[in-house]
Amino acid sequence: MSASAPAKIVVLASGAGTLLRSLIDAARVEGYPADIVAVGVDRDCPATTHADDAGIKSFRVRLGDYADRAAWDAALTEAVHAYVPDLVVTAGFMKILGPSFMAAFGGRIINTHPALLPSFPGAHGVADALAYGVKVTGATVHLVDSGIDTGPILAQETVAVSDDDDEASLHERIKVVERRLLAEVVAAVALRGVISDGRKALIPSE
Ligand SMILES: Nc1nc2c(c(=O)[nH]1)N[C@@H](CN(C=O)c1ccc(C(=O)N[C@@H](CCC(=O)O)C(=O)O)cc1)CN2
Numbered sequence: 001m002s003a004s005a006p007a008k009i010v011v012l013a014s015g016a017g018t019l020l021r022s023l024i025d026a027a028r029v030e031g032y033p034a035d036i037v038a039v040g041v042d043r044d045c046p047a048t049t050h051a052d053d054a055g056i057k058s059f060r061v062r063l064g065d066y067a068d069r070a071a072w073d074a075a076l077t078e079a080v081h082a083y084v085p086d087l088v089v090t091a092g093f094m095k096i097l098g099p100s101f102m103a104a105f106g107g108r109i110i111n112t113h114p115a116l117l118p119s120f121p122g123a124h125g126v127a128d129a130l131a132y133g134v135k136v137t138g139a140t141v142h143l144v145d146s147g148i149d150t151g152p153i154l155a156q157e158t159v160a161v162s163d164d165d166d167e168a169s170l171h172e173r174i175k176v177v178e179r180r181l182l183a184e185v186v187a188a189v190a191l192r193g194v195i196s197d198g199r200k201a202l203i204p205s206e
């Protein structure tokens with residue numbers, strides 16, 4: 001990432017894409033230090049519509065279209081590589097990125113997770129936290145590594161659990177935090193980079 005040109009970002013998503021839409025809106029603000037150059041999905045989902053509406057190129061790499069997971073991983077890697085991104089952001093992308101992808105983009109992949117890692121990793125963090133009976137949960141933005149939600153943490157913010165919460169109500173309140181936190185972290189990393197020893201990560205101060 002050069003000091004002046006905005007960082008090129010590819011966003012990966014699998015679902016409603018409301019976090020993607022928030023990042024698209026943030027990137028439209030004059031001076032935001034990153035441009036979303038493409039959106040990738042692993043299934044047909046509303047995230048593609050958000051990209052289309054914003055005039056952003058999109059691509060789909062479905063697991064079922066490939067012989068096995070390794071072939072899918074290689075195809076996704078190739079599809080993302082075509083855009084030569086500085087950063088990859090997974091915003092509700094519901095597939096574990098494999099060895100090919102990590103070899104190509106490791107250290108430059110930012111994920112947002114709807115729980116306070118290391119608690120409640122995986123595809124069902126909100127439901128798992130609710131089922132456990134926690135009184136406080138939250139959002140985690142982290143670097144992606146080869147594990148599942150084990151990468152170095154970049155930012156976290158708490159969200160109180162209400163007695164009358166169900167998964168949908170709690171998840172939406174967490175998403176409100178994620179939409180802001182993700183845009184903030186992406187901008188900070190785009191501007192100042194990140195230093196990581198593989199367990200801890202630091203975004204240098206101003
Ligand atoms: N190598 C990594 N890839 C990804 C990570 C990561 O930490 N390391 N984070 C995910 C996002 N995520 C949680 O934040 C997450 C998403 C999905 C899963 C999961 O178990 N997926 C299943 C399939 C689920 C489905 O298809 O509906 C799978 O991949 O087999 C765990 C964590 C992004 N990628």
Ligand SMILES: NCC(=O)N[C@@H]1O[C@H](COP(=O)([O-])[O-])[C@@H](O)[C@H]1O
Nearest residue numbers: 015016017018019092112113114122
């Ligand atoms: N473990 C991965 C995971 O649960 N990701 C979560 O999917 C949601 C996507 O919301 P969106 O589709 O409305 O952008 C977000 O809450 C994100 O943290």
